[in-house]
Amino acid sequence: MRSHLLNETTADLYRRSVTEGVDRVAAKLATTERPHTGISVDELAPVIASIDLDTPLADTAAALDELEGVYLRDAVYFHHPRYLGHLNCPVVIPAVVGEAVLSAVNSSLDTWDQSIGGTLIERRLIEWTARRIGLGEGADGIFTSGGSQSNFHALLLARDEACRIVMKRSLDRGVELTKAELLPKLRIFTSEASHFSVQKSAAMLGLGYEAVISVPVDRNRRMDTSVLALELENLAAEGLFPMAVVATAGTTDFGSIDPLPEIARLASEHSAWMHVDAAYGCGLLVSPTRRHLLDGIEHADSVTVDYHKSFFQPVSSSAMLVRDRDTLKHATYHADYLNPRRMAEERIPNQVDKSIQTTRRFDALKLWMTLRVMGADGLGSLFDEVIDLAAAGYEVIEADPRFEVVVRPQISTLVFRYVPTEGEYRADLLDEAQLHARKALFASGEAVVAGTKVDGRQYLKFTLLNPQTTTSDIAAVLDLLAAHAEQFLGESLAVHR
Incomplete structure (x- = not known):
């Protein structure tokens, strides 16, 4: 069915079809009176299960008619003022325009030869965000699918940096320590109000859930740094090593911001990587009045930002940024068919060199259009x-x-x-x-x-x-x-x- 492939011969069909879809959504937005209809799983599941996916409908209009009954009518609409549920934001129109463009062009942001222009736009936005944070001239980063992936990526770098540093120090003392021996001795500190992805990341990184030490919070639901200080002091006596301290700038439940300057000081004193999960609070980076609430974030070794929370972007749009671009090499792998080592030597900007994903959408375009x-x-x-x-x-x-x-x-x-x-x-x-x-x-x-x-x-x-x-x-x-x-x-x- 070549008539449905998007190319020079189907440009008019593309325009008509997308316009039909946009018209349906616009009509729904204009007439939605409640966040959702209240339909139950038991009511909707049989309707969707009964659809014969092997028998296509006549055209886009027919498919949209069907979609009305299986999705559009009952979807949860985050733009409604009485949607007060999770960290889902209404989206801004320039970002939606960017979404339409990036979906149609379909650039893949892993290598330069798949994303000319897109690569440079993403890099410019990473530079812009790093400057807003205050990470310095050596900063870098990568767009990701969301805060959980960003946190995982940051902790992967923290793990390998901790291994590099501890193994070198041990070798300087004449003791050869292998990575396999070291991993069970690494510990991550985070508040009891932090995101569950910290524990999940520890498990996926081979450290286990028990590697995460949960630090109590104070009456304002911020990490109690007096307890953190004691925990860090006790670690050495147990023959363990502080891999990372994860501070949260905007906890999921309370929106609380941990005392970043004090956490930065403690992390530095104990040679621990400081990661700031600002997935929620990153909107303060552009606040005309409240940027000071993030004071201390500039000391972080890595930062998570979710533009699809407090920058009003469509899902997905997140990034992980680092103070020292060299640490991104811990996630680099050169594949001969994709990004051979010679490309790095030729200074060809392949984003896959610093990503844990290969194929990636051009999600940066949405933020670019918005700004x-x-x-x-x-x-x-x-x-x-x-x-x-x-x-x-x-x-x-x-x-x-x-x-x-x-x-x-x-x-x-x-x-x-x-x-x-x-x-x-x-x-x-x-x-x-x-x-x-x-x-x-x-x-x-x-x-x-x-x-x-x-x-x-x-x-x-x-x-x-x-x-x-x-x-x-x-x-x-x-x-x-x-x-x-x-x-x-x-x-x-x-x-x-």
């Missing part, structure tokens, strides 16, 4: 708006006797819990009330909120990344949650009478 249309201040002002909203939302919840809020937000998440204004209830029943309220709200389609555990108890969470959301939306969702929780508790008491 060229909106500018850094324009993006940063959007992130400032949601931080302001979170501050106002905190006051709304704090003033509502039906809820208790855990901590004043640093960025744009609010963790809170429904508490009955009358009567006393078992702690486990109150936990069930939080879970029920969230589930019932999602099933209604009226709003979407997240949930988490704090000190072993169930809590609810607003993740605010939409500048269109208002305090009125927050108040309305609180009313819905309270109603669902109250109904659950009332029915539970009636059952047990």
Whole structure:
């Protein structure tokens, strides 16, 4: 079916087909009244399972008609002001234009001969981001699929750097230490509120989950550096080595930013790699008013940024940056068919030399288009708006006797819990009330909120990344949650009478 291949003979069909798809999405965006329909898995799964994928439809219009019933109608729409769930942002139009261009041209960012222009645009954006962070002239990095991959990549480099340094020091003392002998002795320090990808990365890197030492947090849910200092001191006595300290600039649950300057000092004193997971908080890099919240990040050896969170980019768009570009060589492998060593000698810029992926989309184009249309201040002002909203939302919840809020937000998440204004209830029943309220709200389609555990108890969470959301939306969702929780508790008491 050559008539469907995108080339010079099908340019008009491409234009018509994409326009049809864009029109459908635009119509849906313009008429969406709820974040989603509330449809269940049991309702939708049989519909999709019944579709005969071996029998094609007549044309794009027919396929879009079918798509309406299996996806577009029931999708979760992050642009809706009452989507308050996970770290999903509404996207900016210039980035969506970039998405359309990169998908059609389909450059692969692994080698220069597949991505002329694209390679240089990505490198320019890495340079721009590194300068915003303050990593210095020797910095470099690579775009990735997301924060988990960025964290994994950074810890891979940290592992191999730790092995190189410790093995050299041992050899200088006349002791030959192999990498296999060293790996079980490496340890990673991170706060108990950090992202799970730190533990997962340790396991994938052959270190095991037990290689990660979880550091308690203070009352503001930031890493307790006094405990970190003690843990680092104790390590040497046990014959172990500090591979890395992972600080978080914007924890998933609380948006808290670890004390970066103090962590940098401790990591330096103990010759540990400092990685900053700023997947969420990276939007502060372009904030016209709050860049100071990231002070200390410039001391990091590596940094994770997720543009598809607080830069309002479509998934996927992330990057991992390093202070010393030479450390990226730990992920380099020269394949004769793709990037032979002679290309590096000829200074041909193959991005696969520093990536753990081979084929990669030109995701950098989305950020490029955004900056060229909106500018850094324009993006940063959007992130400032949601931080302001979170501050106002905190006051709304704090003033509502039906809820208790855990901590004043640093960025744009609010963790809170429904508490009955009358009567006393078992702690486990109150936990069930939080879970029920969230589930019932999602099933209604009226709003979407997240949930988490704090000190072993169930809590609810607003993740605010939409500048269109208002305090009125927050108040309305609180009313819905309270109603669902109250109904659950009332029915539970009636059952047990």
